[in-house]
Amino acid sequence: MLDVVLRVFRGDGTSHEERVYTVPVVEGMVVLDAIHYIQHQHDSDLAVRWNCKAGRCGSCSAEINGVPRLLCTARVDALMAEGDIRIGPMRAFPLIKDLVTDVSYNYAVAKQIPPFTPVDEPTPWRMYAEDVERLQEFHRCIECFLCQNVCHILRDHASPFAGPRVLVKIAALEMHPKDTLDRSAFLKDAARVGMCNITKCCTEVCPEDIHITDNAIIPLKERVADRYYDPIQWVLRKVTGRS
Amino acid sequence: MLSDMYETHAYDVLVVGAGGSGLRAAIAAAEGGASVGLVCKSLLGKAHTVMAEGGVAAALGNVDPEDDWRVHFKDTMRGGQFINNWRMVELLAKEAPERVDELERWGALFDRMPDGRINQRPFGAHTYRRLCHVGDRTGLELIRTLQYKAIHCGIGVHMEVTLTRLLLDDGRAAGAFGYYREDGRFVVFKAKVIVLATGGFGRVYNVTSNSWECTGDGIALAYEAGAQLMDMEMVQFHPTGMVWPPGVRGILVTEAVRGDGGILLNAKGERFMERYDPVKKDLSSRDVTSRAIFLEVQAGRGTPHEGVYLDITHRGPEFIKKRLPGMYHQFLRLADVDITKQPMEVGPTIHYAMGGVRVAAETAATNVPGLYAAGELACGVHGANRLGGNALADLLVFGKRAGEAAAAYARDGSAGRIDEHECDVEAARLLAPFEREGGENPYVLQEELQSAMGDHCGIRRNELQLSAGLGRVQELRERSKRVSVRGSRLFNAGWHTTFDFGNMLTVCEAIVRCAIERRESRGAQWREDYPNKDEALGKVNLIAYNDGGQIHVTTAPILAMPAELASLFEEEAADVGRRA
Numbered sequence: 096m097l098d099v100v101l102r103v104f105r106g107d108g109t110s111h112e113e114r115v116y117t118v119p120v121v122e123g124m125v126v127l128d129a130i131h132y133i134q135h136q137h138d139s140d141l142a143v144r145w146n147c148k149a150g151r152c153g154s155c156s157a158e159i160n161g162v163p164r165l166l167c168t169a170r171v172d173a174l175m176a177e178g179d180i181r182i183g184p185m186r187a188f189p190l191i192k193d194l195v196t197d198v199s200y201n202y203a204v205a206k207q208i209p210p211f212t213p214v215d216e217p218t219p220w221r222m223y224a225e226d227v228e229r230l231q232e233f234h235r236c237i238e239c240f241l242c243q244n245v246c247h248i249l250r251d252h253a254s255p256f257a258g259p260r261v262l263v264k265i266a267a268l269e270m271h272p273k274d275t276l277d278r279s280a281f282l283k284d285a286a287r288v289g290m291c292n293i294t295k296c297c298t299e300v301c302p303e304d305i306h307i308t309d310n311a312i313i314p315l316k317e318r319v320a321d322r323y324y325d326p327i328q329w330v331l332r333k334v335t336g337r338s
Numbered sequence: 339m340l341s342d343m344y345e346t347h348a349y350d351v352l353v354v355g356a357g358g359s360g361l362r363a364a365i366a367a368a369e370g371g372a373s374v375g376l377v378c379k380s381l382l383g384k385a386h387t388v389m390a391e392g393g394v395a396a397a398l399g400n401v402d403p404e405d406d407w408r409v410h411f412k413d414t415m416r417g418g419q420f421i422n423n424w425r426m427v428e429l430l431a432k433e434a435p436e437r438v439d440e441l442e443r444w445g446a447l448f449d450r451m452p453d454g455r456i457n458q459r460p461f462g463a464h465t466y467r468r469l470c471h472v473g474d475r476t477g478l479e480l481i482r483t484l485q486y487k488a489i490h491c492g493i494g495v496h497m498e499v500t501l502t503r504l505l506l507d508d509g510r511a512a513g514a515f516g517y518y519r520e521d522g523r524f525v526v527f528k529a530k531v532i533v534l535a536t537g538g539f540g541r542v543y544n545v546t547s548n549s550w551e552c553t554g555d556g557i558a559l560a561y562e563a564g565a566q567l568m569d570m571e572m573v574q575f576h577p578t579g580m581v582w583p584p585g586v587r588g589i590l591v592t593e594a595v596r597g598d599g600g601i602l603l604n605a606k607g608e609r610f611m612e613r614y615d616p617v618k619k620d621l622s623s624r625d626v627t628s629r630a631i632f633l634e635v636q637a638g639r640g641t642p643h644e645g646v647y648l649d650i651t652h653r654g655p656e657f658i659k660k661r662l663p664g665m666y667h668q669f670l671r672l673a674d675v676d677i678t679k680q681p682m683e684v685g686p687t688i689h690y691a692m693g694g695v696r697v698a699a700e701t702a703a704t705n706v707p708g709l710y711a712a713g714e715l716a717c718g719v720h721g722a723n724r725l726g727g728n729a730l731a732d733l734l735v736f737g738k739r740a741g742e743a744a745a746a747y748a749r750d751g752s753a754g755r756i757d758e759h760e761c762d763v764e765a766a767r768l769l770a771p772f773e774r775e776g777g778e779n780p781y782v783l784q785e786e787l788q789s790a791m792g793d794h795c796g797i798r799r800n801e802l803q804l805s806a807g808l809g810r811v812q813e814l815r816e817r818s819k820r821v822s823v824r825g826s827r828l829f830n831a832g833w834h835t836t837f838d839f840g841n842m843l844t845v846c847e848a849i850v851r852c853a854i855e856r857r858e859s860r861g862a863q864w865r866e867d868y869p870n871k872d873e874a875l876g877k878v879n880l881i882a883y884n885d886g887g888q889i890h891v892t893t894a895p896i897l898a899m900p901a902e903l904a905s906l907f908e909e910e911a912a913d914v915g916r917r918a
């Protein structure tokens with residue numbers, strides 16, 4: 096039977112090391128399977144988050160060979176071809192233990208986003224497929240926070256930037272055909288959308304293929320620019336509902 | 339004082355579980371004026387509801403104007419083989435449309451029809467096109483909408499907390515004890531009312547579509563507190579789970595594939611469902627379809643990996659990628675199969691618990707004062723077989739009802755007293771596995787239990803196998819007393835598994851004991867030694883309860899349907915008579 100070598104980050108805030116494990120390969124195996132094998136056969140206290148093992152819940156975010164990915168969709172066969180597989184926690188968040196980090200920042204910011212505030216029209220609402228489908232891209236987000244992890248502005252902890260995931264959520268609210276709120280002040284001063292310099296690293300790692308930069312962040316930047324520097328455009332957009 | 343010993347939080351209403359039903363209950367309780375605490379085993383928004391794919395069944399009648407709650411009621415009763423609680427089914431059918439509408443008022447976006455109204459898709463055993471959906475990720479839309487609604491309702495959210503014991507005061511719910519997964523520190527919640535919404539227990543089987551969390555925690559907690567369990571033998575096999583490669587065995591392939599035109603074929607290329615259900619064919623109910631697949635494989639007409647083929651290639655790549663994007667990516671990524679060009683290989687996988695905690699239809703109250711239960715963990719709506727789309731409808735309708743009832747109960751009641759000594763005893767029990775050395779490995783025990791359930795209490799059952807299964811569960815319970823774990827209390831997965839496993843044991847024993855007692859075949863319960871329905875057993879629910887530390891099974895009669903509901907079925911018989 097074929098074996099694969101895994102180099103797994105083990106440790107907590109006080110000390111850590113890279114531990115080497117050999118795991119027998121099973122056809123179609125994903126990295127999370129290998130981690131489970133280690134838990135069951137070697138180190139039962141190895142910490143990892145996971146729920147669905149189907150790429151749908153966004154719990155198992157980590158870094159594989161330095162690249163932010165979901166453990167449950169990363170195929171061992173493809174990775175093995177390049178040698179040992181290194182697995183570590185997301186770097187942008189404080190470490191708890193092994194592959195588990197403290198992602199509470201993301202929940203704290205999410206709570207500050209001014210919530211959905213609908214028009215005062217009786218339901219059921221009629222909304223058109225083209226408007227809905229545009230937004231459904233943002234609604235696909237599984238809150239894996241891989242985009243937050245990779246964003247260099249967030250990695251530099253000194254800055255109060257909300258991060259790409261949060262901007263995707265705000266974009267979903269702002270472009271919702273039945274929402275009435277204007278979040279430009281929040282975007283400018285609290286979320287600090289202006290700090291994003293469009294490197295697109297977030298888009299590259301998104302497992303849901305959301306065009307974070309092009310479809311969410313850039314239109315939001317334009318909104319803020321219009322609102323504060325071109326009020327006529329802003330009024331037009333409000334009226335037509337188009338970004 | 340208690341708060342000197344343990345981190346303590348006090349709420350009017352404590353909701354346990356943050357899937358669809360827990361979130362909906364928490365919102366309703368908060369809107370009812372209660373202070374609400376919400377405890378979940380994972381991070382917020384990761385609960386198993388996220389995996390729901392096909393849709394919410396609600397008789398909006400958008401696509402098929404002939405549809406209304408009466409038809410939904412009849413489909414659900416018939417699907418459940420009439421051991422459902424008819425009052426719960428009536429509430430479900432009547433209230434689901436309003437719950438869907440409300441989700442849109444909170445920001446959800448369902449797929450549309452050309453005229454801008456919510457689109458609805460056909461699904462197994464639903465007479466009309468009834469499932470409101472968002473592609474094949476309806477559960478994600480639902481949980482995210484509820485999650486963002488809930489965080490703005492002033493609810494106290496405690497993530498990654500496992501509760502291990504409900505605390506009672508003179509038989510009434512007064513709080514709960516548990517630990518934070520992050521660092522293992524203990525925590526006590528005081529509450530006037532507790533709503534359990536911890537979902538199902540698919541993880542007690544080795545082939546399941548369920549996420550790791552589904553270990554039946556709430557059912558075990560409720561049982562230990564004295565709540566009655568009902569119809570635990572009714573465990574749903576979803577006919578289409580992935581069968582290959584081994585690591586993904588059991589992952590769900592949504593019924594929407596068949597709803598959108600996918601057909602089942604055996605290895606000989608035959609559309610075998612025509613033989614098992616000539617009318618509904620590939621859209622037959624889940625119990626019938628699962629049995630058909632099982633029998634095809636048994637008869638040697640299965641695929642190389644012991645499944646059957648599910649083919650949707652005839653709908654073309656554009657349609658498939660738009661309607662079933664999740665399935666398309668899932669197969670491409672995990673199985674190297676392009677479903678626009680090749681058929682999928684599928685087979686039955688444990689999917690849903692129809693059985694669970696017995697509740698009052700209107701309020702979701704259990705028989706323990708101050709304890710409520712909603713969602714998959716509660717029993718009543720689905721009877722012997724659940725229809726697709728009814729799980730999401732269930733958790734919205736009864737989550738809301740449970741939350742409202744809990745808030746009302748809290749308004750009238752005072753907080754119970756918590757016995758500090760009981761907390762100390764529980765803390766000691768939780769720490770014991772660290773003190774043992776060289777004992778049993780919790781993961782090994784868990785795997786043995788999962789295979790025991792697959793071997794002895796699977797899709798086809800008989801008394802001999804079930805009795806042997808009971809023996810294996812009991813033996814594992816003995817061994818569970820010798821579990822030892824290594825490491826510290828810091829995010830220790832093995833330690834956590836120890837307590838999940840304890841809950842699984844209780845659930846499994848209840849399943850097997852009920853499966854033995856129901857000596858008939860009905861819905862999900864397929865007994866080869868009793869292949870037919872038994873009229874007398876069709877008039878009762880099985881009740882499992884804690885009798886001095888032993889699981890005891892008895893029966894409770896199903897009340898007769900009131901005339902106006904019963905007449906719905908007569909009208910139909912008359913209709914058929916006229917047409918014939």
Ligand code: SF4
Nearest residue numbers: 246291293294295297
């Ligand atoms: S595009 Fe903006 S949000 Fe995305 S990674 Fe770059 S700086 Fe961060």
Ligand code: SF4
Nearest residue numbers: 236237239240242301
């Ligand atoms: S936008 Fe993409 S990468 Fe970011 S959290 Fe959502 S799914 Fe993950």
Ligand code: FES
Nearest residue numbers: 148152153155167
């Ligand atoms: S476990 Fe759910 S995305 Fe990986």
